[in-house]
Amino acid sequence: MLKRRRLLLIDDDDAHSKIFQEMLINADGGPFQNDTVGTLARGCERLKQKDIWAIFANLSLPDSQGLNTLDNIQKAAHGVPILVLAGAEEQAIATEALRRGAKDYLLEDHIDAYSFARALRNMMERETAEEGMFTEKERAQVTLNSIGDAVLCTDTEGNITYLNIVAEQMTGWSCEDAQGERLAQVFQIVDGVTRKVSPNPMELAMRTNKTVELSANCVLIRRDGSESAIEDSAAPIHDRSGEIAGAVIVFHDVKMSKAITEEMVHLAQYDSLTNLPNRVLLTDRMNQTIARARRNGTRAAVIYLDLDGFKQINDSLGHDIGDKTLQSVAARLSSCVRNSDTVSRQGGDEFVVLLSEISHPEDASVMAKKILNALTLSHSLGDTSLHITLSIGLSTYPEDGADAETLLKNADTAMYQAKKNGRNNYQFYTKEMNIRAIERQNVEADLGFALEREEFVLHYQPKINLATGQITGVEALVRWVHPNRGLVPPGEFIPIAEECGLIMPIGRWVLREACRQVKEWEGSGLQVVPVSVNISSLEFRSGDFVESLSAILKGTRLDPNYVELELTETVLMRRVESANAVLRALKCTGVRLAVDDFGTGYSSLSYLKRFPIDTLKIDQSFVRDISTDPDDAAIVTAIITMARSLKKRVVAEGVETEEQLRFLQAHGCEEAQGYYFSEPLNAKRFAILLEAGMTSFIPTANEEETNEVNVP
Numbered sequence: 001m002l003k004r005r006r007l008l009l010i011d012d013d014d015a016h017s018k019i020f021q022e023m024l025i026n027a028d029g030g031p032f033q034n035d036t037v038g039t040l041a042r043g044c045e046r047l048k049q050k051d052i053w054a055i056f057a058n059l060s061l062p063d064s065q066g067l068n069t070l071d072n073i074q075k076a077a078h079g080v081p082i083l084v085l086a087g088a089e090e091q092a093i094a095t096e097a098l099r100r101g102a103k104d105y106l107l108e109d110h111i112d113a114y115s116f117a118r119a120l121r122n123m124m125e126r127e128t129a130e131e132g133m134f135t136e137k138e139r140a141q142v143t144l145n146s147i148g149d150a151v152l153c154t155d156t157e158g159n160i161t162y163l164n165i166v167a168e169q170m171t172g173w174s175c176e177d178a179q180g181e182r183l184a185q186v187f188q189i190v191d192g193v194t195r196k197v198s199p200n201p202m203e204l205a206m207r208t209n210k211t212v213e214l215s216a217n218c219v220l221i222r223r224d225g226s227e228s229a230i231e232d233s234a235a236p237i238h239d240r241s242g243e244i245a246g247a248v249i250v251f252h253d254v255k256m257s258k259a260i261t262e263e264m265v266h267l268a269q270y271d272s273l274t275n276l277p278n279r280v281l282l283t284d285r286m287n288q289t290i291a292r293a294r295r296n297g298t299r300a301a302v303i304y305l306d307l308d309g310f311k312q313i314n315d316s317l318g319h320d321i322g323d324k325t326l327q328s329v330a331a332r333l334s335s336c337v338r339n340s341d342t343v344s345r346q347g348g349d350e351f352v353v354l355l356s357e358i359s360h361p362e363d364a365s366v367m368a369k370k371i372l373n374a375l376t377l378s379h380s381l382g383d384t385s386l387h388i389t390l391s392i393g394l395s396t397y398p399e400d401g402a403d404a405e406t407l408l409k410n411a412d413t414a415m416y417q418a419k420k421n422g423r424n425n426y427q428f429y430t431k432e433m434n435i436r437a438i439e440r441q442n443v444e445a446d447l448g449f450a451l452e453r454e455e456f457v458l459h460y461q462p463k464i465n466l467a468t469g470q471i472t473g474v475e476a477l478v479r480w481v482h483p484n485r486g487l488v489p490p491g492e493f494i495p496i497a498e499e500c501g502l503i504m505p506i507g508r509w510v511l512r513e514a515c516r517q518v519k520e521w522e523g524s525g526l527q528v529v530p531v532s533v534n535i536s537s538l539e540f541r542s543g544d545f546v547e548s549l550s551a552i553l554k555g556t557r558l559d560p561n562y563v564e565l566e567l568t569e570t571v572l573m574r575r576v577e578s579a580n581a582v583l584r585a586l587k588c589t590g591v592r593l594a595v596d597d598f599g600t601g602y603s604s605l606s607y608l609k610r611f612p613i614d615t616l617k618i619d620q621s622f623v624r625d626i627s628t629d630p631d632d633a634a635i636v637t638a639i640i641t642m643a644r645s646l647k648k649r650v651v652a653e654g655v656e657t658e659e660q661l662r663f664l665q666a667h668g669c670e671e672a673q674g675y676y677f678s679e680p681l682n683a684k685r686f687a688i689l690l691e692a693g694m695t696s697f698i699p700t701a702n703e704e705e706t707n708e709v710n711v712p
């Protein structure tokens, strides 16, 4: 998946935040996402989400000053790079901040889009360099641990700095314990014949600045006192300027069997939990496969798979069951493939299967189906038996990439898409997936600015009493007036806002704006009706929703009787007890509660009875075919009857035709909403509608054949 960088600006100076936002629009390496907070407390709170890539922090904040600000951010940020902004006269403080780990600083008289952009670029370059160093170190580490010789390093003083796995085994010291110990303590050697302590090879190597072979008959005394005959050599290590920085001693058990050497190699290339090839070996095999396929003009495929909801298995059933699940998955996967194919574990609950020779891309989908079938059969793990599902992404050589990295990345993208498509399925990679991912990122980046640029508007759709034609309520529906895209409907950005957390401030804005608008209508003498606001599950579960609702009601001074919250069934049916507690607290504020899109979730009737719900809104999908599909007609009739017996109001959504309207009237539905009466309108047009009323839209017995234009 593509890397998205999210920046956090902690600064209460609006001028800075403005320059910062402007700079980000054009900054290389983007698109960037960003958040701005004005206090240290809010910054630390925001950092808890652990998704911030870099922090720009003003040291002077309303609730913290100077280096105290940096110290607190560092505590909350766990290694996220920090750039500090300091006052024009605070050069000394800024320098001290660098010493304490800040990556860079800007002084206030130098803050402009150019210096922000340069600081950002430096951060990215540093990250690339650090990643390079990390890879280099990893590679050295893997190499050191995969060779059969013991390797031990010391500094110039003769204190241990490193042991590889074999050295750990042979000396009986763990690298951790040995670090900082004297060489003679960890590496005790004597002459096997005379039993005299052998001269320290390291000293000689450093003194002569040459590699030295060890004396013959050398015996190593292990930490537990056991002995082994070794052969070894020592060499000096130089630093960049050519000075001696320490020494490395390489030794091996003279009798150490080939089997142990092989075991070491195995450890470096295989995953210890499942005994499958790990990422290192997979990459190696992929490179070989690609080279062969290129020579012979054959194809290969990569199957990327990820278990659905594995975290829940681990969290709820324990790590032991989690581990067993992974082992069972590994065993089944291995039994699905041919000997020439490679099954590997990438880490966590992700596995990759490399099909080294396929004739058509379809062969890969045959294998994907086979894997889905094999893995979804119940797994018996000791006393427990477990059902799992998984999502699979496929990429093929040469169509989807010419090297291992690209093929893996694209199979991963396809897997992500499979997850989005509802899990337990497989998807081939397509170029559009990348385009869609980028497109989605753009929306996300723009969404970050939309609130402060005041790009959201509310449209209002009336609810009509079907007996009298009176407007009984209005639903507020959010739209995004995007500078380039025009009017964006909520379906295209609410799910993204939910994923990236922006739904919280957006939801709060919608609620406040809806309340403010009704209050304004009331003030201008209109006969107002209750306004319904859609609440997303994240808001409902946020913990401070009741509080922020109360604050908005207080702030706008709107009577809570004029507010209704629409919640979907799935929100209510998940974790029913806590949902009920929140509902009761909401009810206490005086607002009304409605279940939106009713009939699409899996409501349990007994819960519905217990919940303090006032209204059920029948989902549009049932209303649409009410007059043609007997099943839908039956469902709608049943919902109306049930709502009556539970003493709840019922509103039909998506009424578009007179036929639908008549059906609903005939079956005793009280209220409805839909294009038949009115589309959602902007505030101005809705005010006109509110004043004029809509009674003429209800057909009565003598008016049956009128054909009016319904949308004002």
Ligand code: C2E
Residues within 6 Å of the ligand: 461, 476, 477, 478, 489, 490, 491, 494, 507, 510, 534, 535, 536, 566, 596, 597, 620, 653, 654, 655, 656, 673, 674, 675, 676, 680
């Ligand atoms: P919803 O709450 O079920 O809203 C009804 C949707 O049906 C609205 O779409 C409305 O324009 C549309 N609609 C109304 N009458 C008819 C009709 O006769 N025929 C058809 N085909 N459609 C009709 P919209 O505005 O695109 O909103 C879609 C969904 O987005 C809403 O479904 C709601 O779930 C969500 N949404 C809208 N505003 C907000 C908001 O402020 N916050 C949150 N969290 N979600 C919102």
Ligand code: MG
Residues within 6 Å of the ligand: 475, 534, 566, 596
């Ligand atoms: Mg709604």
Ligand code: MG
Residues within 6 Å of the ligand: 596, 597, 617, 619, 620, 653
């Ligand atoms: Mg609805």
